[in-house]
Amino acid sequence: MKKKLASLLAIALTLSCLVGCGNSSGSSASSGGAASSGGTSSSGESSGETLKIGIGCALTGTSATYGELMLLGAELAAEELNANGGVNGQMVEIVAYDDKQDPKEAALVAQRFCDNDEIFAVIAHGGSSLTLAAAPIYEAAGLTNMAPSSSASSVTEQGYQYLVRHVIREDRQAPQVIGFMANNLGMEKIAIVYANNDHGQGNLETSLEVAEQLGLEVVATETYNPGVEKDFSALLTKVKKAAPDGIAIYADYTEGGMILGQAYQQGMEDMIWVGQSSLTYSQLVELAGVEAVQNLYMTVTFNPYSTREPVVKFMEKFHEVRPDEIPSEPCAFSYDIVNVFAQAIEAGATKENLALFIKNLVPGQEPFVAKNLLLGDDVQWDSKGDVTPRGVEMLKVDENGQFVSTDIAVDVTGIDMEGIVA
Secondary structure, three states, X not given: OHXXXXXXXXXXXXXXXXXXXXXXXXXXXXXXOOOOOOOOOOOOOOOOOEEEEEEEEOOOOOOHHHHHHHHHHHHHHHHHHHHOOOEOOEEEEEEEEEOOOOHHHHHHHHHHHHHOXXXXXXXXXXXXXXXXXXXXXXXXXXOOEEEOOOOOHHHHHOOOOOEEEOOOOHHHHHHHHHHHXXXXXXXXXXXXXXXXXXXXXXXXXXXXXXXXXHOOEEEXXXXXXXXXXXXXXXXXXXXXXXXXXXXXXXOOHHHHHHHHHHHHHOOOOOOEEEEOHHHOOHHHHHHHOHHHHOOEEEEEOOOOOOOOHHHHHHHHHHHHHOOOOOXXXXXXXXXXXXXXXXXXXXXXXXXXXXXXXXXOOOOOOOOOOEEOOOOOOEEOEOOOOOXXXXXXXXXXXXXXXXXXXXXXXXXXXXXXXXXXXX
């Protein structure tokens, strides 16, 4: 399986580059990753015996690792389903289009999926800005799109019927970052560094509210433009001068790695940083250096070190392909989404009502609860498409550069946040 999936990812990337380079209009490249029984689809032509699930993710550019892991998670789920007879007798096939981690490309990818009548549903994009750009297109076509990593609270506040997400919204995640800093670590003054996008700004707003609830002093808030800035010396100088007890960082692994590495070089080696799952990539450690991430904590809603049976089995499959890594949360949640689609279809959902079925909005349906997912044993969604709130777990990086579990329970005492599950 390792060789097969690695080959499929290589084919997907090659096709993406070839098509993207020859496309003067700038529309997204097409590639097909698929499970072992489903075959590879780059043309969108149907065999008549497959259940085609689209995935919009970055397969080229600086965020390719992000997208490759999303695609891998979906393919692992499809392979597992196909080995057990598929979904209602249909083999599952993953059709991947390259959104290059760009909102404009995400909208083009959404239109391509909507124009392909054979796509049953879509795993939709690796970030809130991309999901928000694509959602109106899926909505107009009535095509279910389920996001594995778009946590901005605004995503599900637009009233889209066909949008669902499988990640905890940021106004349930960011409070736990701040709660950990105040209640677990006893900090009194903090700084916040955040990306200038929907995800970062949403985390900032929620963090400021929670800091006020807990009596924390926010001594600095500094932002940057993701994908543009590489020199963070001025930002770090301002933060260092403010003398916080610790820093909340809302960034992905690329800028996060550069920020942490440059902070270490500026003499901030003893500073404590607290971030989220967007940092849990091996590239973070490579960019920052092992020494620079020893005081970094990361909150996660998917813990790869969990002893739950679904997680253990998934990790075994993942390590056959990538033995020296841990899966990103979008990887794990793309795997989950394929299984959510499968369980809903087997329970009676159709292409036309899949999103509504998952949200329990189809008249007369039996209550839908997804079972044995990586996110949890019993998972439900509300009418907006938000997944049941739950608590986070905490990872760190050890002296060998490996991500490890801390077994720390985040203390949310004093936070007025309905729905938190400890």
